[in-house]
Amino acid sequence: MKQILIFFAWLWLLVPVLVGAQQVRVLSDGIEFRGDLGSTQRKTVILQNETSQIKTYLLKNLRGNIGSSQKVRICIGDQCYDPKRDLAKIKLTLAPGELLTDLYLDFDMGIVETRGSFDLSFVNENNLKDLFVVEARYAVNDPAIKVNEFDYKDIVLSDVYPNPSVRTAQFDYNFKNQSVKARITINSFIGNPIANYELDPERNSLAINVSDFNPGIYFYTLFLDNKNIVTKKLVVKK
Structure with missing residues (x-):
C-alpha cells in the first residue's frame, strides 16, 4: 500500500512537467538565409502538432541581432506581417496532428554586408508553459567582392x-x-x-x-x- 501511495505521489509531481512539455515540434532544421546585398529570400517553417488537441499560438517576441538595413517578415499563407509592428496579429492555429507547411519567413538582405541570428518565440494562448522557438541565421555578402562561388578577390x-x-x-x-x-x-x-x-x-x-x-x-x-x-x-x- 505504501509503495502504491509513493507511486501516485511521484506521478502527481510529474503532471506539471508533462503539461509544460513542448507539444508542437519545429521540423525545419537550421533555417539559414545567405545571399547578396539587396536580395530577398523566403524559407518555409514546418510545424507538427503532436497532440490530439487544437493548439493556438501567438508570437511572443523576436530576439536577435538583425541589422538596421535587414528586415524579416512572417507570412501565413498569403498574409505577411512585420513581427516588430504586428506582434499581436500573428496567430497560428494547428488542428490535432496537423503538419503546417504554409508558414514562411521572408528576409530582406538589406544594403550592409553582415551576418547574425535571430529567433521567434511562439506561446500557447491558453498555457504559457507550452511554447516553441524558430531559430534562424543569416549572412549577407557583397557581390562586388565575390567572383563566383569559390573564386574571391584575394x-x-x-x-x-x-x-x-x-x-x-x-x-x-x-x-x-x-x-x-x-x-x-x-x-x-x-x-x-x-x-x-x-x-x-x-x-x-x-x-x-x-x-x-x-x-x-x-x-x-x-x-x-x-x-x-x-x-x-x-x-x-x-
Whole structure:
C-alpha cells in the first residue's frame, strides 16, 4: 500500500512537467538565409502538432541581432506581417496532428554586408508553459567582392569536405594576394565561437580535427583582413 501511495505521489509531481512539455515540434532544421546585398529570400517553417488537441499560438517576441538595413517578415499563407509592428496579429492555429507547411519567413538582405541570428518565440494562448522557438541565421555578402562561388578577390577557397565530417574537415585554398590576412572561424549553430584558424600563404590546404566537436550544425566564415566574406554550413556527425 505504501509503495502504491509513493507511486501516485511521484506521478502527481510529474503532471506539471508533462503539461509544460513542448507539444508542437519545429521540423525545419537550421533555417539559414545567405545571399547578396539587396536580395530577398523566403524559407518555409514546418510545424507538427503532436497532440490530439487544437493548439493556438501567438508570437511572443523576436530576439536577435538583425541589422538596421535587414528586415524579416512572417507570412501565413498569403498574409505577411512585420513581427516588430504586428506582434499581436500573428496567430497560428494547428488542428490535432496537423503538419503546417504554409508558414514562411521572408528576409530582406538589406544594403550592409553582415551576418547574425535571430529567433521567434511562439506561446500557447491558453498555457504559457507550452511554447516553441524558430531559430534562424543569416549572412549577407557583397557581390562586388565575390567572383563566383569559390573564386574571391584575394583567394580561391573550396567548400569544406567531407561534409558531413566525422573526424577531419578540410579546406583547399590558393592565395591570389599574398599580403592579405585570411582566416576561417567556426561558430556553433547559435553563434558561439568554436575555433579560429589562420590560413598560411605558404600552404594550400587546412585540415581541422572535428572529432572533439559535438555532433550538430556549425557555420564557418572566411575573413579577409578581418572582413566577413562568406559564411557556409558544416555538419559534424559521429
